[in-house]
Amino acid sequence: MTKLSIKETQNPAILKFEFPEYIIKSQSFEYKNIDEAKNSPLAQQLFYLPFVKTVFISGNFIAIERYNIVQWDDVKGAVAEQIETYVQNGGVILNFSESEIRKQPITIYAESTPNPAVLKFVANKLLTTKTAEFKNIDETVASPLAKELFKFPYVKELFMDENYISVTKYTSVEWQEISNEIRSFIKEYIENGHEIINESLLVTIPKNEKQQIANFDNLDTTSQQIINILEEYVKPAVQADGGNILFDSYDEAEKRVKVVLQGACSGCPSSTFTLKNGIENMLKDMLKDEGIKVEAINA
Structure with a gap:
């Protein structure tokens, strides 16, 4: 029986269900509702689940975006089992061959x-x-x-x-x-x-791994608090500007927070100002510690 791997994404509303092999190699599909999913019987079936907002099919995975009426921890096992059973019973994921895929307009x-x-x-x-x-x-x-x-x-x-x-x-x-x-x-x-x-x-990078739940649980309390603040208050803003920020380390003795800036944030002339007057002040306020210092590492 096909066994799926369930993988989290950086968007907590989206979960990936990975197959051990490719299901489609040269195209990606995104469906917002059951009518758009006419060429994917599996996607149509998934839309009967009331919490399914969007279905993505690409490479070796199916990703699903959920509505906030449920949490993934409550339903992900059942969804994976439904997909596995569907495929095991000969269900069609996409009802055309790759050679029949027509060019999709992209903006x-x-x-x-x-x-x-x-x-x-x-x-x-x-x-x-x-x-x-x-x-x-x-x-x-x-x-x-x-x-x-x-x-x-x-x-x-x-x-x-x-x-x-x-x-x-x-x-x-x-x-x-x-x-x-x-x-x-x-x-x-x-x-x-x-x-x-x-x-x-994608190569697993140590600085990315620190953000993962398994490693997160092994960090000290202050580091966990810093990551939570960065994820909730800082990351959405820098992502909107075409960049990303990652927690690297926290030195308790020096009270020094090191972060990695990526994309548009890396080498940005305004990044130093943002770090000192934005992120550093936010951490000082939220952690109730005026000694906190923030330092960027060139990614």
């Missing part, structure tokens, strides 16, 4: 960020359920799209999260000279059904 728009060297290219569909940062072409094993983007000589770094790609450029060019070219390339690449990212190939 990509460029959005400025606080970092003048970074532009955020936003899609009208989910690109990834995990954040992924690429400093150079050698790090793009998991993402064919990132590899292709690095072939543009002005692309310095890339950061992917949910429905957008943050592109960091070299200073030798201006955005008005290159933004349309990048936008058009990403749009055409996705419309033609090329693989965006294989999340199973």
Whole structure:
């Protein structure tokens, strides 16, 4: 019997149900309701569950976004069992072959960020359920799209999260000279059904691992409090600006908090101000400790 792996994502409302093999290799699908899911009998069946808001099918997984009427801990086992039974009984996941997949219209728009060297290219569909940062072409094993983007000589770094790609450029060019070219390339690449990212190939990074529940439970109380504050109050704001922030460490003796800045936040001229006058003051206030200091590590 097909056994699914249940994986959390950075969005607590979305859970991934991973298959041991690919279910589709060159395209991704997102369904908002049962009518949109006409080409996926499995997605249609899942929409009969009252808490299912969105169904994503891509690569080796099915991801489901839930409404807030339930918590995943209460229903994830039953959902996994339903999918496993459906597939075991010969149920169809997608009712056409990959060769019959027609080009899907994709919208990509460029959005400025606080970092003048970074532009955020936003899609009208989910690109990834995990954040992924690429400093150079050698790090793009998991993402064919990132590899292709690095072939543009002005692309310095890339950061992917949910429905957008943050592109960091070299200073030798201006955005008005290159933004349309990048936008058009990403749009055409996705419309033609090329693989965006294989999340199973993303290298596990120690600084990311600290955010995971298993490791979180092993941290000291203050570190856990800091992570919770960053996740709830800081991360949504920096993600909206095309970046990300990760907890690295807390030194109890020096009361020093080290964080990792990614995407548009990395190297941003305003990041120092944000760290000192925003995040540091917030931690001082919420932890009731004026000795707290925040320091950024260049990701």
